[in-house]
Amino acid sequence: MTSYVLGRLFALLLTTLAASLIVFLLMQILPGDPAAVMLGVNAQPETLAALRTKLGLDQPLWTRYLDWIGGFPFGDFGVSHTYSTPISQLLAPRIMVTLPLALLSMAISVGVALPVGVYAASRRGKPGDFLSMGAAQIGVAIPNFWLGLLLILFFALHLRWLPASGFAGWEDGLWRGLRSLILPALALGLPLAAILARVTRSAVIEALGEDFIRTARAKGLTSRAALWRHATPNALIPVATIVGMQFSFLLAGTIIIENVFNLPGVGRLIFQSIAQRDLVTVQSLVTLLAACVIFVNFLVDLAYGWLDPRLAAGGGR
Amino acid sequence: MSAPLLELDGLTVALGTGGVELLSGLSLVLERGERLGLVGESGSGKSLTALAIMGLLPEQMRVSGGLRFAGDDLPALPEERMRRLRGRRIAMIFQEPMTALNPVMSIGAQIAEGRRLHLGESRAEAEAVARRLLDRVGLPGPRFDLGLYPHQLSGGQRQRVMIAMAAACGPDLLIADEPTTALDVTVQAQILDLLDEIVEETGAALLLITHDLGVVSETADRIAVMYAGRIVETGATEEVFARMAHPYSQGLFAASPYGLDLRRAPGGPRPRLKAIPGMVPDPARRPAHCVFAERCGFVQPDCLRISPRLAPLDSGGARWPHLAACLHPRAGGLAP
Numbered sequence: 001m002t003s004y005v006l007g008r009l010f011a012l013l014l015t016t017l018a019a020s021l022i023v024f025l026l027m028q029i030l031p032g033d034p035a036a037v038m039l040g041v042n043a044q045p046e047t048l049a050a051l052r053t054k055l056g057l058d059q060p061l062w063t064r065y066l067d068w069i070g071g072f073p074f075g076d077f078g079v080s081h082t083y084s085t086p087i088s089q090l091l092a093p094r095i096m097v098t099l100p101l102a103l104l105s106m107a108i109s110v111g112v113a114l115p116v117g118v119y120a121a122s123r124r125g126k127p128g129d130f131l132s133m134g135a136a137q138i139g140v141a142i143p144n145f146w147l148g149l150l151l152i153l154f155f156a157l158h159l160r161w162l163p164a165s166g167f168a169g170w171e172d173g174l175w176r177g178l179r180s181l182i183l184p185a186l187a188l189g190l191p192l193a194a195i196l197a198r199v200t201r202s203a204v205i206e207a208l209g210e211d212f213i214r215t216a217r218a219k220g221l222t223s224r225a226a227l228w229r230h231a232t233p234n235a236l237i238p239v240a241t242i243v244g245m246q247f248s249f250l251l252a253g254t255i256i257i258e259n260v261f262n263l264p265g266v267g268r269l270i271f272q273s274i275a276q277r278d279l280v281t282v283q284s285l286v287t288l289l290a291a292c293v294i295f296v297n298f299l300v301d302l303a304y305g306w307l308d309p310r311l312a313a314g315g316g317r
Numbered sequence: 318m319s320a321p322l323l324e325l326d327g328l329t330v331a332l333g334t335g336g337v338e339l340l341s342g343l344s345l346v347l348e349r350g351e352r353l354g355l356v357g358e359s360g361s362g363k364s365l366t367a368l369a370i371m372g373l374l375p376e377q378m379r380v381s382g383g384l385r386f387a388g389d390d391l392p393a394l395p396e397e398r399m400r401r402l403r404g405r406r407i408a409m410i411f412q413e414p415m416t417a418l419n420p421v422m423s424i425g426a427q428i429a430e431g432r433r434l435h436l437g438e439s440r441a442e443a444e445a446v447a448r449r450l451l452d453r454v455g456l457p458g459p460r461f462d463l464g465l466y467p468h469q470l471s472g473g474q475r476q477r478v479m480i481a482m483a484a485a486c487g488p489d490l491l492i493a494d495e496p497t498t499a500l501d502v503t504v505q506a507q508i509l510d511l512l513d514e515i516v517e518e519t520g521a522a523l524l525l526i527t528h529d530l531g532v533v534s535e536t537a538d539r540i541a542v543m544y545a546g547r548i549v550e551t552g553a554t555e556e557v558f559a560r561m562a563h564p565y566s567q568g569l570f571a572a573s574p575y576g577l578d579l580r581r582a583p584g585g586p587r588p589r590l591k592a593i594p595g596m597v598p599d600p601a602r603r604p605a606h607c608v609f610a611e612r613c614g615f616v617q618p619d620c621l622r623i624s625p626r627l628a629p630l631d632s633g634g635a636r637w638p639h640l641a642a643c644l645h646p647r648a649g650g651l652a653p
Contacts (some may be wrong), residue, residue, distance in 0.1 A: 211416040216374055218411075219431045219482065220404030233421050308421050309466040 005302070012298050017069070019290040024065050027283045030310025033057070037277045038081055055081070065128065068283070077284035082276045090269060096171045097167055097266035098254050101181050101188070105250055108189030109196055110243060116193075117200025118235075122227050124205055136195050144253050148187035148260040155183060165262040184261040188253045192246045203235035210234070236307045244300035248293040322522050323347040323370065323490055324547075326383030330362075330369050330546075334379050337601045338400055339365055340546045342382065344627075350484065352516060354537030354554065356530060356569065360597040362546040363526045367492045370524075371409055372399045381561060387489070405435040408488035412495035414475035418467040424451075424478045425463025431485045444529035449532050451482040454511060473504035484515050491516060494526045513572040527561065530573045534558060537639050542566045545597055547607040548627060552639030560639070564613045575633040607644065617645055 035051040036043065052058050056067065068078060077087040116132050123129040156164035170177040188282035199308050207213070208231045216226040262268075264284060273281040307311035323346070340362045347353050355363050368374050371476045372391060374537070380392045386407065391399065393617040411417040428450055429443035444463055454477040472519040476496060481637055483491060493512060497505035510639060511591055513536055524536055532552065533540050534554060541551040542563065561567045571591040595612040602611065610620040627640040 210420040211411060211413055213480075214373065215409075215411055215417045215482075216419070216430075218371055218403055218409040220400050220402075220434055221430075222400060230419050230422070234419070309423075310420060310468045 002238045004096055008301065009170040012294055015294050016291045019294065020072075020287040021065070021292065022312065023038075023287045024068065026239055027279050028061065030279070034081065034277060034279050068280070072287075074160050077288070080273070080278055082273070082281070087281055088105050090281070091266065091285075091288075093264045093296055094264060094269050096170060097181075098258070098267060101185055101254060101258075101263070101265060102247075102250055104178075104181055104185035105189035105192070106243070106247070107254075108185055109192040109215065109246065109250075110192065112193035113196030113200055114232075114239070117197040117239075118204050118232055119211060120197070120201040121204035121231075121235075122224075129201075133198065136194040136197045138270045139191055140198070143277060144187050144191050145256050145260050147190060148184065148257055151183045151187055152261075165260075167263050167265075180261075180263070184257045184263060187260070188250060188257050189243050192249065194265070196242055196246065198241065200235060200239050203238045205230050207234040208233040233307070237304060237311075240300050240307060244297045247296040251292060320385065321346045322387055323524070324383060324385040324617075325366075325370075325452075326385070328366070328369065328380070328382045328384050330365060330374065331379050331381070332600075333377055336379070338546060338603070339378070339600050340369065340528055341603075343546075343548060345548065345551065347490070347522045347524060349522050350497060350516075350520050351539065352525060352537045354522060354533030354540045355526045355543060356528065356533055356540060357543035358569065358593075358597060360545075361543040363528075363543055365546075366543075367409065367494050367526055369401060370490075371407060371494065372396075373403075401435065404431045404488070405486045406488050406494065407490045408486065409484045410476075410479050410491070410496045413499050413605075414472050414479055415467075415499065417479060417498035420467055421465045423466055424470070425465075426479065428463075428482050428485055431482065432574050435486050439464045440455055446485065447481070449483060451478070454478070454481045454484075454515075455507075456481075467580040467646055472500050473508060476500060476504075476508050480508070480511060480515060484519065487519055488521055488611050490524065491521045492524045492526070495528070495557065496525070498527070498529070505532070512536070530570055542569065545603055547608065547642065549609065549643070550639075550641040551627070551637075552630075553635065553637045555635075556631075556639045557590065557634070560630070562639070562641040563609075563643045564615050564647060565593070567647060568612075568614075615645060615647070620644055 033052075035048055035055055035057055039048055039051060049058075056064055057220055058218060061068070071077060075088050078093070079086050084089060116136070120129045120132045120136075123132075154162045155162050162183050164183075167180045168176045204227070208227065210231075212234075213226050216230045218224065221229070230273055251267075255271050256267070257263075258265040258267040259271055266289075270282060270285045270289075272278075273285065321499045324393045324394075325343045325345050328340060328343040329338060331338045343362075343366060346352065354638065355366065357363050365374070369380055370386070370391070372394070374380065374563070384391045386402065389398075389402075391402075394402075418424070425444055425447050428447035429438075429440065432438045432443040434448055447463055448458060451463070452458065456474060456477055460471075461474070467478070476499075479496075483493075491512075494591055496512060497508050500508060504609065509532060512523070512525075516520075523536075525533065527533055537554050539552070540554045540557050541548045542557075542565065543549070550557060550561070550566045555624070557566065558570075561570060572593055574590065593612055598608060598611070604621075606622055607613070607620045608624070610616050613620065623644060625644045627642045630639045630641055630646060
């Protein structure tokens with residue numbers, strides 16, 4: 001098992017490096033000289049050259065890549081052009097917004113999708129199935145930013161239950177911070193829940209058709225117990241796969257949702273960096289997000305072994 | 318004398334109310350300690366009979382006629398009482414050991430589940446029993462740990478786990494639906510022996526469903542041959558094997574390797590198994606006359622007019638009378 005995990009970690013490292021290389025090269029293809037953009041159209045050639053040297057833009061491509069990626073193991077992601085601050089310092093407070101937001105969205109997605117999907121599967125072809133899957137169909141069709149606006153209108157402006165935008169910070173207690181994340185997490189998580197519910201439903205329906213469900217019923221289990229104890233655990237593997245894939249959608253979604261809700265998170269930082277042509281920041285943040293997605297999928301791979309003993313490393317004979 | 322353990326009295330299963338009949342007027346009685354073999358080719362309704370007894374038929378199927386277990390009218394029992402019979406007093410062993418066990422649940426948990434459910438035992442108590450059961454069915458510890466998963470076992474070992482599961486609560490009736498069909502021939506005999514021993518030890522009744530006449534002749538005291546949703550011949554196994562009266566039974570026998578001396582005479586042609594021509598009729602198009610008439614080599618004009626009932630062939634007095642549903646039963650002997 002340990003050697004399996006170590007092997008996977010090594011593969012994970014290589015994937016991350018490949019991702020960083022792609023991100024780096026993409027940034028080089030972008031038209032426009034960052035130094036020229038920073039100084040404006042009327043810059044003196046000497047000033048421009050000086051800035052290019054300062055930014056290291058006059059170095060060969062591979063030196064710049066190695067310089068940049070070489071800092072990553074030490075938490076040195078470069079220095080933001082616009083803020084003139086190390087990116088790691090920009091990142092630290094923003095992760096405290098985006099990470100809880102992502103986790104909360106994921107929890108909402110899974111927490112809503114599993115019961116709804118299993119319920120719909122158990123009521124297959126009946127009104128309960130049509131109702132829940134109809135709702136899921138609507139959920140799939142709604143873009144998260146629009147759902148975010150609707151949630152703001154209803155829960156923040158009409159009912160005045162939750163703040164419309166901004167982040168209260170964690171200094172005044174957990175609940176104050178969490179309150180400002182509930183609506184954005186719903187806006188991010190519900191459309192994902194809709195997709196996941198449909199996947200769960202079909203996976204559970206497939207499991208319900210298996211012979212071992214008949215065995216469980218013949219053993220004297222109620223159809224409900226057979227559903228939850230035997231069919232659902234067997235359906236979790238495809239569900240876990242989709243959860244892993246959804247994580248990347250989720251991170252991409254934070255860029256939009258943090259703007260809609262005016263949250264000072266990583267997504268908003270990326271958005272602003274793109275707008276301000278702060279290329280090093282964009283490059284580092286996108287690479288970090290890619291590493292995040294790769295890591296989460298690694299966790300999903302580990303979860304497979306736990307969900308299905310047939311897939312556990314060294315479990316077979 | 319109390320009510321028989323299992324009594325089918327004209328059991329009929331139809332698709333929807335008044336729809337196509339899948340089982341037509343099945344009658345048989347099974348007592349504790351008896352072993353009954355239910356034989357027939359695919360589509361004859363053997364497995365459906367088992368599911369009807371278990372109360373696990375698909376929703377759209379309707380049961381009529383008598384189906385009683387220890388005096389209880391099973392179709393009339395509320396689901397909760399039926400559920401308490403399943404696995405506790407009526408247990409079932411399924412055909413496919415590869416798919417009939419839950420792949421993500423340990424075998425120990427699957428065996429213990431029934432006892433925890435029906436007898437309210439704690440996990441530790443039920444697992445202690447599961448350990449003894451695994452030892453009993455020939456999967457001794459520590460090699461065969463309770464924590465093993467089905468994919469770590471061979472087909473025969475999984476079928477042993479199925480038997481341990483079915484025997485877990487000491488059922489009065491054990492239904493084995495083709496328990497050896499999916500297994501290697503060498504393993505088949507071991508599993509049959511095990512099944513036989515378990516039935517012997519527990520005193521349960523065994524309803525053995527198979528298409529394999531060899532399996533029946535080894536295991537069952539009594540045999541019921543099914544064709545197109547009805548019983549066409551029944552009697553003590555020895556008696557039926559000695560004097561097969563229904564042309565279908567004869568055909569089934571001639572079509573199996575047991576019915577034929579397969580040794581090749583020097584220089585002679587290779588002996589061939591005799592296939593029964595035609596197919597089991599579609600339940601929606603079963604004729605009103607003898608259901609086997611279209612495939613029967615001995616068909617007479619009246620076979621195409623009348624549907625024969627099960628009638629005794631011998632003078633009676635035997636514990637299990639030899640009955641056949643044929644207008645022109647063959648006078649003893651096997652198929653030519």
